[in-house]
Amino acid sequence: MKRALLALAISLATGASALAQQDVADFYRGKTLRIVVGVGVGSGYDVNARAVARHLAAHIPGNPTVIVQNQPGAGSVTMANALFNNGPFDGTVIGVPFNGLPTAPLLQPGGVRFDPVKLLWLGSSNRETQITYLWHTAPVEKFEDIRNTQIVVGAQAPGTTQYDYPMLVNALFGFKFKVITGYESTPKIHLAMESGEVQGNAASNWTTLRALSPQWIAEKKVKVLAQWALRKHPDLQQVPMALDLAKADAERQAMLLMLARLEYGRPFFLPPGVPAERVEALRRAFDATMKDKDFTAEAAKLNLDVDPLTGEQVAALVEQVSRTAPETAARVRAALEAK
Numbered sequence: 001m002k003r004a005l006l007a008l009a010i011s012l013a014t015g016a017s018a019l020a021q022q023d024v025a026d027f028y029r030g031k032t033l034r035i036v037v038g039v040g041v042g043s044g045y046d047v048n049a050r051a052v053a054r055h056l057a058a059h060i061p062g063n064p065t066v067i068v069q070n071q072p073g074a075g076s077v078t079m080a081n082a083l084f085n086n087g088p089f090d091g092t093v094i095g096v097p098f099n100g101l102p103t104a105p106l107l108q109p110g111g112v113r114f115d116p117v118k119l120l121w122l123g124s125s126n127r128e129t130q131i132t133y134l135w136h137t138a139p140v141e142k143f144e145d146i147r148n149t150q151i152v153v154g155a156q157a158p159g160t161t162q163y164d165y166p167m168l169v170n171a172l173f174g175f176k177f178k179v180i181t182g183y184e185s186t187p188k189i190h191l192a193m194e195s196g197e198v199q200g201n202a203a204s205n206w207t208t209l210r211a212l213s214p215q216w217i218a219e220k221k222v223k224v225l226a227q228w229a230l231r232k233h234p235d236l237q238q239v240p241m242a243l244d245l246a247k248a249d250a251e252r253q254a255m256l257l258m259l260a261r262l263e264y265g266r267p268f269f270l271p272p273g274v275p276a277e278r279v280e281a282l283r284r285a286f287d288a289t290m291k292d293k294d295f296t297a298e299a300a301k302l303n304l305d306v307d308p309l310t311g312e313q314v315a316a317l318v319e320q321v322s323r324t325a326p327e328t329a330a331r332v333r334a335a336l337e338a339k
Helices: 002-028 044-059 074-086 101-107 143-147 161-173 186-195 206-212 214-218 249-264 276-291 293-301 311-322 326-337
Strands: 032-037 065-070 093-096 120-124 130-135 151-154 177-180 200-205 222-228 267-270
Touching: 002 276, 032 044, 032 074, 044 065, 044 093, 044 206, 044 276, 044 293, 074 093, 074 101, 101 249, 101 311, 101 326, 120 249, 120 276, 120 311, 130 161, 130 206, 143 222, 151 161, 151 186, 161 177, 161 200, 161 249, 161 326, 186 200, 186 206, 200 206, 206 214, 249 311, 249 326, 267 276, 276 293, 276 311
Parallel strands: 032 065, 032 093, 151 177, 151 200
Antiparallel strands: 093 267, 120 267, 130 200, 130 222
C-alpha cells in the first residue's frame, strides 16, 4: 500500500511539473524577452549580457526572442528602480546591473526605490576580480605610491567600483585618488586614458580589460598595480591585493562589504512578482546556458571568464549583504560621501 501511494505521489508530482513546464512554454512561445543592461553599450557588462542573450533562448521553454537594451544611469539604480516599481512583472524582462547594486540601499539610500532582497536573482555568470590599472606614463610604480602621489582616474558613477573603491581607500588608508565621474562606459574611460584626460581606472574587471583592450596588456601600455578580490586570480599571482591594506578589524570589515559584490560579479535578476514557475524555468535556463558549449566557446573567444553562481546562491549572498552591521555600512557610506 505504501509503495502504491509513493508511486502515485511521484506520478502526480511528475505530471504537475510537466504541466507547469508546458504552461511556461505556452507563455513564452512567440514572446520577446528583454534583457535591460544598466550600463552603457560596449562596457564589459554589456558584452557579457549580449553573449548570454545569444544562447539563453534555446534553454527557455517556448524559445522566446531575446533582445538586449541599455538603460545606464546612477550605477544601474535608474534601471533597477524602473523594473522594481514598473515591471513588467510577467517574466518578460531581465535586469543586468552593476554588481554593486545590492549594496545601494546601504550606501546610496537617497536614490534607491527597490529592495535587492525582493529582486528575483537568476544567477551570475562569473565571480570577478577587479584591478587598478594605470596608463604606462603614470608617475607611480606601486599601489601604495598613491598614498603620496595624486592619480586621476575615470569612473561612471557612484555605486560602481570605479568610484567606490578608490574613495574607500582614500578614506581608510590615505590614498590620493582623484575620481572624475560621468563617463558613460569603460571604453570611454579607455579613450580618456589614451588622450591623457585621466591616468587610469581604479577598479574594473580583469576580464573587462582583457576583453576590451587586450593589446594594452600585450604591449605593456598599462600598469596593473592592485587586485580587488577575496582571493588572488590565477593570472595575477604577482599583483598585490587591496584587501591586504586592512590591518584593523574595522578596516577589514569595511573592505569585505565592498568586495562581497565580486562574488556575484555578473548578476541577472527579475523584478518581484513574476510567477514562480517562470522564475524556476528562467533560473534553470540560465544554469543550462552557463554549461552550453557554444556559449562557453564564445565567452572564451571574447576573453570572458565563466564561473557561475545559481540564482539561489546569488539570493543568499544578497541576503547576507543586507544584514551588514550598521556601523560598518555607516563607515563605508561616510567614505563614499567624502569630497
